[in-house]
Amino acid sequence: MTTTVGQRPAGAKPATIPARRRRSAWTVLRENVVWVVAALALVYLLLPNLVVVLFSFNKPNGRFNYTWQRFSLDAWLHPCAAPGMCESLSLSLKIGVVATVVATLLGTMIAFALARYRFHGRAGSNLLIFLPMATPEVVMGSSLLTLFVSMGIPLGRVTILIAHIMFCLSYVVVTVKARIAGLDPRLEQAAADLYANEWQTFRRITLPLVAPGIAAGALLAFSLSFDDYIVTNFNASNASITFPMYVWGAAARGTPVQINVIGTAMFVLAVLAVALGQLAGRRRSRAH
Amino acid sequence: MSSAAGLGGGPPAGSPAAAARPGRRFAGVPYFLLxxxxxxxxxxxxxxxxxxxxxxxxxxxxxxxxxxxxxFATYTDALSQFSRQFLRSFEYAFLATLLALLIGYPLAYAIALKAGRWKPVLLVMVVAPFFTSFLLRTLAWQTILNSDGLVMRFFRGTHLISLTSALGWTNGNQLLSSPLAVVTGLTYNFLPFMVLPLFASLDRLDPRLLEAAGDLYATPLTAFRRVTLPMSMPGVVAGTLLTFIPAAGDFINSQLLGNPKTAMIGQVIEGYFLRINDYPTAAALSFALMVTILVLVSVYVRRSGTEELV
Amino acid sequence: MRPRRGQDSSNTGPTGVASASGDLVLSSLTKRFGPFTAVDGLDLTIAQGSFFALLGPSGCGKTTTLRMIAGLEQPTVGEIRIGEHEITYDKPYRRPVNTVFQSYALFPHLSVRENVAFGLKRRRSDSVASQVAEVLELTELQGLADRKPAQLSGGQQQRVALARAIVNKPAVLLLDEPLGALDLKLRRQMQVELKRIQTEVGLTFVHVTHDQEEAMTMADTIAVMNAGRIEQLGAPAELYELPATTFAANFLGQSNLIRATVAQRQPDAATVALPDGGLVAVPSGRLPAGIAEVWVGVRPEKISVHEAADRADPAGHTAGRNRIPAAVVTDASFMGVSTQYLVRTPWQQELMVFEQNRGGATIFRPGDRVSLSFATEHTFALDAGQDAEAGIELDEALG
Structure with a gap:
């Protein structure tokens, strides 16, 4: 990795350096120091993913999947063999989907209100959107717990869902709002000029153009919900174990290889989706 | 990014009012949407x-x-009893933020200003960790840092381990279950949150500004100090906040990679709520954490002069 | 504040779009933004089927006028009618008016074909496909119908914007600086094209621009706007030859304006005294009534430069030509088709002179003593109460 990116020259030096001197290894290193650090940073970022993938093919000796023993496809062939794991995965997916739909809907509505209207209470609304993003999860989770306990609301799927929608909402708002703000207002004026009424303009012009922002917000919401442990842990019961909770429990009891299979599968799916998206985008722009 | 053509989806928003221009007609619409x-x-x-x-x-x-x-005595009791964990949380969060900035800035800089057509690929690589559950990735650090791993062998071979132990960053002859491992994990987990806003602000920088600075006799270092860095300040502020806030409340890393002596305040709150069931103490610690962070953040945002983050 | 909505059901089609036709009439149209008056009591009738240009510097109110006709802005006072049909407060999508937006505002997610069909579909028109095909042919876009706007050149995008508007056969087509984003060569080409298309479809075109050349090339009638008002209205040649205000004289081309005092006012001829006391003739009909002080104006290309006479006489007039005998060339720049001179008069004013290079004529050099002459019929006179510089800096600032 270091070499492939390292080959690209650092930016041209400004004219203050006269003729090209003989470049020592040290000079080369110094000129490419940004790339060296960047490459190391990428290694740092991606190494754990690599380990997760690699260890999905491991056959550990004991209960813990921490040291490499030998190659095996067992976990891939029997992904649900780890007791309770597939149930927790399905719960996480369900909660993720519902939380995403609700948070995206509510968040998109707020984003339109904030991006398109001047009204009393705008600053206050912005603050209310910002605060959940500036609050540590442990505080959000514990405060919701006190609410649910005081009101006598039983913990479980519903309380998890409520919490997930709450902390996903702000991220959707911020993502969609940015997209709306980047929209050329003349496009909507042009639609009105071409006989589209307010609803048709929204349906045919505004919504399709904001859609990538909404999609990005929804993806973000889903990944936040699917991956959340801290808030969930405060608002779940023993009967509602999400996938992150299952992994957490496994870390103490023994880590089945199957959790790595799930992690790897999600990783591969996401990379494929991104690659396909990029490819489609490139083909579209090259379709001259 | 490509246009909207393929993505017809998205939920039907409740109102056609979006087509109206700002500040006009139906005064109730924004409230209905909000x-x-x-x-x-x-x-x-x-x-x-x-x-x-x-x-x-x-x-x-x-x-x-x-x-x-x-x-009110719950506050004084709880804070005096757990002052070490409380301070340690902010110390680790501060260290992780600083490290993430030092590592993340060159990365964001390289992607934004030097990557050329590799920009999208490198960006995906920064986001890629999110594609796998963060708990799994944190557990992976146990594998990476464990006593048979390559990293450990390197530390042992170079006797770095003696140095880190002497500094109190590690204990005994291992990397895991140490402050070093916890800060490594924290930095790792929140690094993308640092890189992405940095990238966003550096990507907006016109490379011709740097050429102009060079033309006006600035060395590359001066150009960086006088042009690049000031112009990327919004990204620095956003990135440090996005790293510091969750890091201060985190307890996953200290739980999975640390030892009892690295416990952070999140762990205490979690334990007091869910295992010891001492709600008042846990609530007091939680509320104190919230207030401390809000105060720190508002002071920081005000002093850095970028209040338009929201 | 908002009177009746101009919705005469007998006049609206099935989708509520008025199907009015006739002249476009603006009556005392006014738009204020807070204390600022953008458009100030505009009265204007634009004949059906004409190519009309609103010409003025940025901030003169021409775009606001256009947006009020399009329905994107509501007038503070006044009325807009098309024929007998009032549309002042109709929503944009209910008026038979279409716009070619500045920088086009093409829908990026729709193909050329879908962009062009957009208005027809909203009005649930019949035979959308054939109408679209027809207009794509008219604008020479047949081969590009399935491309997205991002895959088109600037000139092609401009044509799509035009096609998207004219396919609806609006009673009035509005063009907001339609050629501003194109380079010079393409702009010239599109000027000819626009004029051709307008003649072919016979729609009323209202064209807003700050480019005097563009306005003069295409429009049948030009209204010169300044500070929310119309300074002068007329055919391009008429405006150019006989500007009515110093603003029009300077904004449309360039003018030499010389301070003068009316000396003699008679039905068939009038004379005015230049600063050196010499008398020059002005067609008496052009002399503003009841005014003693005037600006005498002449266009630079109307002045001829001759070798100086021996005697330094004051200005005078003989045989239908006004003369300034004693002048000195201070600057000469050779421009290819012409030579531009700056010539200093005895009263220390620098006049601009464009001399065609027909070959054979002497090219003068700075310091040469020369005499100037220009035909009486090319001389005009404006009220000296106006600023002689009005319209100059704006024209330069906008290129």
Missing amino acids: LPGLLWLGVFFVVPMLFLLSQSLQTGTLETGYRLTFH
Whole structure:
């Protein structure tokens, strides 16, 4: 990795350096120091993913999947063999989907209100959107717990869902709002000029153009919900174990290889989706 | 990014009002759009905060019930008892933020200004960790740092381990279960949150500005100090906040990669709520954490002069 | 504040779009933004089927006028009618008016074909496909119908914007600086094309521009706007030859304006005294009534430069030509088709002179003593109460 990116020259030096001197290894290193650090940073970022993938093919000796023993496809062939794991995965997916739909809907509505209207209470609304993003999860989770306990609301799927929608909402708002703000207002004026009424303009012009922002917000919401442990842990019961909770429990009891299979599968799916998206985008722009 | 053509989806938003221009006609529309979402945040974010505050001033037990007695002593007791964990949380969060900035800035800089057509690929590589559950990735650090791993062998071979042990960053002859491992994990987990806003602000920088600075006799270092760095300040502020806030409240890393002596305040809050069931103490610590972070953040944002983050 | 909505059901089609036709009439149209008056009591009738240009510097109110006709802005006072049909407060999508937006505002997610069909579909028109095909042919876009706007050149995008508007056969087509984003060569080409298309479809075109050349090339009638008002209205040649205000004289081309005092006012001829006391003739009909002080104006290309006479006489007039005998060339720049001179008069004013290079004529050099002459019929006179510089800096600032 270091070499492939390292080959690209650092930016041209400004004219203050006269003729090209003989470049020592040290000079080369110094000129490419940004790339060296960047490459190391990428290694740092991606190494754990690599380990997760690699260890999905491991056959550990004991209960813990921490040291490499030998190659095996067992976990891939029997992904649900780890007791309770597939149930927790399905719960996480369900909660993720519902939380995403609700948070995206509510968040998109707020984003339109904030991006398109001047009204009393705008600053206050912005603050209310910002605060959940500036609050540590442990505080959000514990405060919701006190609410649910005081009101006598039983913990479980519903309380998890409520919490997930709450902390996903702000991220959707911020993502969609940015997209709306980047929209050329003349496009909507042009639609009105071409006989589209307010609803048709929204349906045919505004919504399709904001859609990538909404999609990005929804993806973000889903990944936040699917991956959340801290808030969930405060608002779940023993009967509602999400996938992150299952992994957490496994870390103490023994880590089945199957959790790595799930992690790897999600990783591969996401990379494929991104690659396909990029490819489609490139083909579209090259379709001259 | 490509245009919207393929993505027809998205939920049907409730109103056609979006087509109207700002500040005109139906005064009720924005409130109608805001109401459900803000109500949700009000009921499930603001109200719980009040419950948390109230809980922290109550006395009683979970079995017999709590009564609001304005028992402020819970705060002084809890904070004096857990002052070490409290301070340690901010110390680790600060270290992780600093490290993430030092590592993340060159990365964001390289992607934004030097990567050329590799930019999208490198960006995906920065986001890629998110594609796998963060708990799994944190567990992976146990594998990476364990005593048979390559990293450990390198540390042992170079006797770095003696140095880190002498500094108190590691204990004994291992990397895991140490402050070093916890800070490594924290930095790792929140690094993308640092890189992405940095990238966003550096990507907006016109490379011709740097050429102009060079033309005006600035060395590359001066150009960086006088042009690049000031112009990327919004990204620095956003990135440090996005790293510091979750890091200060985190307990996953200290739990999975640390030892009892690296416990952070999140762990204490979690334990007091869910295992010891001492709600007032846990609520007091939680509320104190929230207030401390809000104060720190508002001071920081004000001093850095970028109040338009929201 | 908002009177009746101009919705005469007998006049609206099945989708509520008025199907009015006739002249476009603006009556005392006014738009204020807070204390600022952008458009100030505009009265204007634009004949059906004409190519009309609103010409003025940025901030003169021409775009606001256009947006009020399009329905994107509501007038503070006044009325807009098309024929007998009032549309002042109709929503944009209910008026038979279409716009070619500045920088086009093409829908990026729709193909050329879908962009062009957009208006027809909203009005649930019949035979959308054939109408679209027809207009794509008219604008020479047949081969590009399935491309997205991002895959088109600037000139092609401009044509799509035009096609998207004219396919609806609006009673009035509005063009907001339609050629501003194109380079010079393409702009010239599109000017000819626009004029051709307008003649072919016979729609009323209202064209807003700050480019005097563009306005003069295409429009049948030009209204010169300044500070929310119309300074002068007329055919391009008429405006150019006989500007009515110093602003029009300077904004449309360039003018030499010389301070003068009316000396003699008679039905068939009038004379005015230049600063050196010499008398020059002005067609008496052009002399503003009841005014003693005037600006005498002449266009630079109307002045001829001759070798100086021996005697330094004051200005005078003989045989239908006004003369300034004693002048000195201070600057000469050779421009290819012409030579531009700056010539200093005895009263220390620098006049601009464009001399065609027909070959054979002497090219003078700075310091040469020369005499100037220009035909009486090319001389005009404006009220000296106006600023002689009005319209100059704006024209330069906008290129």
